[in-house]
Amino acid sequence: MKKITLLGATGSIGKQTLDVIREHHHLFELYGLSFGRNIDKAIPLINEFKPKKIVVQDIETKRNLQNIVNHDYILVGNEGMIEISADQDTDVLVNAVMGSVGLEATLCAIHANKQIAIANKETLVTAGHLVMEAARSRKVSLLPVDSEHSAIFQCLNGENHKDVNKVIITASGGSFRDKTRKQLDNVTIDDALNHPNWSMGAKITVDSATMMNKGLEVIEAHWLFNMPYDKIDVVLHKESVIHSMIEFADQSVIAQLGTPDMRVPIQYALTYPARLHLPQAKSLNLTEVGQLHFAEMDFDRFPCLMMAYNAGREGGTMPTVLNAANEVAVSLFLQGKIPFLTIERLIEKALEQHRTIQKPNLETILEVDQQTRLQVQAYLN
Numbered sequence: 001m002k003k004i005t006l007l008g009a010t011g012s013i014g015k016q017t018l019d020v021i022r023e024h025h026h027l028f029e030l031y032g033l034s035f036g037r038n039i040d041k042a043i044p045l046i047n048e049f050k051p052k053k054i055v056v057q058d059i060e061t062k063r064n065l066q067n068i069v070n071h072d073y074i075l076v077g078n079e080g081m082i083e084i085s086a087d088q089d090t091d092v093l094v095n096a097v098m099g100s101v102g103l104e105a106t107l108c109a110i111h112a113n114k115q116i117a118i119a120n121k122e123t124l125v126t127a128g129h130l131v132m133e134a135a136r137s138r139k140v141s142l143l144p145v146d147s148e149h150s151a152i153f154q155c156l157n158g159e160n161h162k163d164v165n166k167v168i169i170t171a172s173g174g175s176f177r178d179k180t181r182k183q184l185d186n187v188t189i190d191d192a193l194n195h196p197n198w199s200m201g202a203k204i205t206v207d208s209a210t211m212m213n214k215g216l217e218v219i220e221a222h223w224l225f226n227m228p229y230d231k232i233d234v235v236l237h238k239e240s241v242i243h244s245m246i247e248f249a250d251q252s253v254i255a256q257l258g259t260p261d262m263r264v265p266i267q268y269a270l271t272y273p274a275r276l277h278l279p280q281a282k283s284l285n286l287t288e289v290g291q292l293h294f295a296e297m298d299f300d301r302f303p304c305l306m307m308a309y310n311a312g313r314e315g316g317t318m319p320t321v322l323n324a325a326n327e328v329a330v331s332l333f334l335q336g337k338i339p340f341l342t343i344e345r346l347i348e349k350a351l352e353q354h355r356t357i358q359k360p361n362l363e364t365i366l367e368v369d370q371q372t373r374l375q376v377q378a379y380l381n
């Protein structure tokens with residue numbers, strides 16, 4: 001029995017991770033879970049999985065939860081997430097919290113030698129060098145949950161890193177892939193949340209619409225697979241059937257395919273190198289799909305992707321600023337406070353005004369993250 005701690009249990013990845021745990025309850029046990037404030041979603045999970053430890057975002061949520069469930073181990077905030085992630089009884093951490101708030105829990109779990117399934121891409125964007133250094137020095141494996149990175153991981157299996165010509169990340173194009181930039185002026189929150197292929201949390205769905213998600217994934221791939229940015233390409237592929245590909249020195253290309261279902265990469269991260277039957281996942285019927293389409297990425301249409309490449313290449317604290325500015329801008333959009341195209345403008349401004357600090361330590365990263373959030377909020381006033 002592997003004991004799992006799941007951060008972000010009430011979210012989209014959280015829910016699908018619980019599907020996998022439920023399916024293989026003879027292999028996995030949910031030891032700890034965290035969520036933010038969504039008590040209504042959390043209660044059925046707590047009743048069903050009976051986790052030994054629970055973490056909520058703040059004291060008020062803890063009080064409200066205590067009025068409903070009788071549980072003597074409810075922790076709060078970042079400290080709580082760190083505690084259950086590094087807990088001596090946890091074997092595996094599934095980090096599926098949204099945002100760079102997941103960083104310290106990831107780092108502490110690595111230092112406590114836990115196996116880690118990482119969905120929380122913001123962790124790798126904001127402080128990839130710290131996370132990878134820690135993982136290398138502790139010999140901890142960081143297994144990707146993001147479908148593209150799971151695909152890359154699978155294509156690289158048994159291959160030699162030096163034989164890779166390039167990594168080709170596929171992008172569905174998000175909710176607005178068929179709109180021109182002009183048409184983006186009047187799009188609404190509901191339009192943005194209507195993703196053609198994947199059902200995901202609100203923030204990542206908006207990130208897909210701005211193409212920042214792909215930008216974050218480029219940086220994530222750079223760190224996870226130790227790839228220079230020149231060897232990472234993005235191609236539009238609207239069917240989301242090919243999850244990503246690798247071209248090797250002999251021009252041979254290996255791709256990983258499947259129906260779009262996050263439970264597949266989640267399960268693989270938990271069972272690797274084994275592959276278990278997953279009855280919920282649909283088999284891929286290529287004759288039904290008929291055709292697969294590919295198009296070159298248009299960086300003028302999707303400037304966020306270029307900003308991410310540039311921030312990644314600059315390195316140091318620049319990706320931290322990219323991520324924090326994006327988190328705040330997306331949240332402002334989702335609150336109806338700014339129009340869609342202002343998201344990219346706020347990020348651009350934050351990047352322009354930042355002077356990179358190279359080789360930042362954790363303290364510097366957290367400081368820059370915080371400052372950027374305040375600064376982007378202040379642009380509005």
Ligand code: NDP
Nearest residue numbers: 008009010011012013036037038097098119120121200201
């Ligand atoms: P959701 O928004 O659906 O879920 C986020 C989870 O994190 C919820 O449990 C939420 O709790 C919790 N949470 C949010 N903010 C905080 C906070 N400040 N403190 C503590 N807990 C918090 O997100 P997704 O599941 O879509 O995404 C999670 C991560 O996985 C992201 O990093 C995303 O980029 C990545 N990812 C997601 C994919 C997907 O298909 N959804 C695909 C690939 C990667 P509450 O419900 O109480 O608010």
Ligand code: MG
Nearest residue numbers: 146147148217
């Ligand atoms: Mg992805």
